[in-house]
Amino acid sequence: MSPGKAVFFYQTPESDFEPLQIEQNKLIGQKSGFTDAYQKLGEPKSLAPQDLAFGNPQTIDVCYVPPTVNEIFCRFSLRVEANSVEPYVCDDRKVSYWLKRFVETYKEHGGFKELASRYAKNILMGNWLWRNKQSPGFDVEVLTEHSEPIVIEGAQRLKWNGVWGNDEAALATLTEAIENGLANPQAYCYLDITSRIKTAFCQEIHPSQKFVDNVEQGMSSKQLAYTQVDGKQVASLNAQKVGAAIQTIDDWYTEDLKRLRIHEYGADKQVLVAHRTPKNGLDFYSLLPKVAVYIRHMERDGLEDDEESKHIHYLASILLKGGLFQRSKG
Template identity: 40%
Template structure:
């Protein structure tokens, strides 16, 4: 199957902004404010003293490397007296991977829809749902804030289920889950699997983390991307969202939350030691390398070309290959998968 010139899938997992707050003694939601700090950072970069990549020394005086580098940045810290902070976000789930949103070739649409149908009949969405559920319940979406004194996660689904996991930091992606935590994982997996494969209902959930902190601990929200430097403005700015009382609190961008939930791809190698964020070429930011480089033959575009073969293989064996799990995870992520016109 060759890709067509117009092919688009709408993402199935839509996260909102995650907002941080703490509760007052009267249970009123209070913001985590921003501190603006001016500091003198020492010069320690390679380019301060060397040119290029061959250790060519610059003609600088010893005093030049002792001067400070003034910076103006934004930071966020827990207020003294606050023992717990909260971070919460909404998640909408739609079964958008069942068929393309836009497709200029009816044959391609038919084959991709049949792939999703076969995948659903073999309970493939159960595997993906379990992985998304793990990232939700592990608090992977908290990023650096997950390293805390105590952590619990609460999930409330649209069918009125409330799932709570205590002592989350003792759980891990590949490790053993205790009975109570495993039960929550199973329930959320069933819910997500249904949401990813059923277009007749509207599915959503609210996710909240309760984070045990020390007084004065630093909080790590999203940073805003700055195209250019403005005079008098901090060079590092934190993302915010406005609470109902009009005050601003620090926040995570929805894209950062989504990136954590999408970190489920450990099909990239039979000996993979970690799940990557779902990406057409398996981008591994830690090692700055593409784990699904085109030379390996396991990138999304080469795999999805074999859609007919995958359908035949699954129908005959009743087994879902890891490559198909990966294909469907990319379709759940959504995006434009157009093939350029031949010139």
């Protein structure tokens, strides 16, 4: 799954693409942190009342909808390739054989359809918009190579485990397109995805935020991601951020917990906890040596709603995500 940058823009009577630009604001930040008034052990610092009233000058990037604009667009492309059918590089023929056989068996039993359905849900629900979903409403349109445009109106009402009603057909069409791209090396799936977001007056937009090590004089301490179009800085979401939202499908690790982004150790960045560890045996590296067992399970019982099948789906999703899965040189 290879997404591109998601670019924000709006339309006018004269232009179908007006870049949503990033502004630089200079302001006086307030002192509100714990260390401004307390020492490490919680002892108050010796301060005058005026010391906590002074502010710190800051420069930050911000992004807002222009006053005359009522809706904006966010658009990105997604390429789906069948790169997970076998290892790209592997110096152990036995490992390569079992991984290839695992994916072939998974494909034969419809496993890719399950993954494709989950990816399709995240796309049509607009999860890749992140905080920008919090708006008066938004639509999602997906263009594929082999079908009519897939359109979801009022996508904010869709729920992961909810009833999709009239939108079930759209979900099925997109699922089939993604499944074909994942499973068939001769079929390349290219998707063009656009969201039309209804906005409030001068609503704030949240592009990706850059990670900044050192802030030089005059630079913003908070920098937003952008791409250049005709010399203008166009607000955007990083491809990695878009991909993270699409791959938030792991609810196989336990019951009644939120979905996680596919990760070898089930990392939950919100609470700084890994749900898949060597201790509970649910991490990728604990499950990977069991591929032969999982192949026999699929050949005997197929992919049912049991613990073994959950492990199989998780393994396949990690292989699809890709990565360097080598041990140390020793």
